[in-house]
Amino acid sequence: MIILVKALVTTSLKYTAEIVSMARKIAYNLNIQFVHRGNFSLADLEEKFDTSGILVVSKDRFYVYIQGEDFFFHPGMAKMRIKGLKNGNNDQMISAMNLKSGDSVLDCTVGLGSDAVVANYVVGNDGKVTGLESNSLIAYVVREGIKEYENPSFTLTMAVKGIEVINADHRLFLKEIPDKSFDVVYFDPMFREPVYKSSGMMPLRKLANYDPIDINSVNEACRVAKKRVVIKERSNSDEFHRLGCIGTVAGKKSPIAYGYIAVGGDDN
Ligand SMILES: C[S@@+](CC[C@H](N)C(=O)[O-])C[C@H]1O[C@@H](n2cnc3c(N)ncnc32)[C@H](O)[C@@H]1O
Known part of the structure; x- marks a missing residue:
C-alpha cells in the first residue's frame, strides 16, 4: 500500500465528538496523522503542516482539500x-x-x-x-x-x-x-x-x-x-x-x- 507521508485527516469546522472519533479512526486506519480542526482554515492547516492533501470528515461527506480545491467522488463524464x-x-x-x-x-x-x-x-x-x-x-x-x-x-x-x-x-x-x-x-x-x-x-x-x-x-x-x-x-x-x-x-x-x-x- 502507498502511504502519503504528508497527508492529514481533520474534521469540518462544525464537528461533534462523534465526527472527531470517526476522523481519528480513519486516520489510524490510513496511517495518517489526525489534526484537530479548531478554528483553522484548511489553507492554514495545509501551510502549517506542509501537507499534500487533507482528508476532511464532516457529518455527511468526505472530501480531500488540496491547494484551494476539493476532491470528492462524482461520476463525471x-x-x-x-x-x-x-x-x-x-x-x-x-x-x-x-x-x-x-x-x-x-x-x-x-x-x-x-x-x-x-x-x-x-x-x-x-x-x-x-x-x-x-x-x-x-x-x-x-x-x-x-x-x-x-x-x-x-x-x-x-x-x-x-x-x-x-x-x-x-x-x-x-x-x-x-x-x-x-x-x-x-x-x-x-x-x-x-x-x-x-x-x-x-x-x-x-x-x-x-x-x-x-x-x-x-x-x-x-x-x-x-x-x-x-x-x-x-x-x-x-x-x-x-x-x-x-x-x-x-x-x-x-x-x-x-x-x-x-x-x-x-x-x-
Ligand atoms: C488518469 S487517472 C484515472 C482516471 C480514471 N480512469 C477515471 O475515469 O476517473 C490515473 C489514476 O491512477 C492512479 N495511479 C497511477 N499509478 C498507479 C499505480 N501504479 N497503481 C494504482 N494507481 C495508480 C493515479 O493516482 C490516478 O488517480
Whole structure:
C-alpha cells in the first residue's frame, strides 16, 4: 500500500465528538496523522503542516482539500457516456475492451472512477468491476463516495454501486493474483498535460501518481486477463508500441485512443 507521508485527516469546522472519533479512526486506519480542526482554515492547516492533501470528515461527506480545491467522488463524464450507450452509441473504451454483460474488469488506475462506472454499467449485475488506486486519499474518498452515492437516475445509481475500490499499487497487486482472474485489465495513466481541462479532474491532478505504466505490469496484466488488456493514451502516443498493443480504437478527431492486447484465443 502507498502511504502519503504528508497527508492529514481533520474534521469540518462544525464537528461533534462523534465526527472527531470517526476522523481519528480513519486516520489510524490510513496511517495518517489526525489534526484537530479548531478554528483553522484548511489553507492554514495545509501551510502549517506542509501537507499534500487533507482528508476532511464532516457529518455527511468526505472530501480531500488540496491547494484551494476539493476532491470528492462524482461520476463525471460517466453520466453522458452511459446515456450515449443507452441510445445505442459506441463508447471507444467499451469497444476496445470488447466488454460484455457479465464480464469482470480490473481497473488498475481507478482515479475518480468515471471509466469504472461506465464499465460497471456495461457488465451489469452479473459482472464485477474492481478498481485499484495507489493514492490512499483518492482511494478512500472514491470508495466512500461510491457507498453513499444516490442519484435520481436509477441507471446511474446502479452503475456506481458495487464497484470495489482497493488502495493498492497495481505494480504489486498484479503480481499477487492468479492467472486469468479478470476478463479485462485496464490502465489509464496520468498525462503530464491534461487533454481536457475538466474542473472535476483538477484536484485529482494535484494528488495523483504520475508514474508511467511499466512493461512488467503490462506483462502481468496479460497473465491476469482472460480476454483483453486495454491502455488509454493520447492518440499519437508511442506508449502503444512500447507496451505491445496490437490495435487501437479511437474516434476520428479524438485526442485520446485506447490500445489493446487480445490475450484470449477466443476474443468474443
Ligand atoms: C488518469 S487517472 C484515472 C482516471 C480514471 N480512469 C477515471 O475515469 O476517473 C490515473 C489514476 O491512477 C492512479 N495511479 C497511477 N499509478 C498507479 C499505480 N501504479 N497503481 C494504482 N494507481 C495508480 C493515479 O493516482 C490516478 O488517480
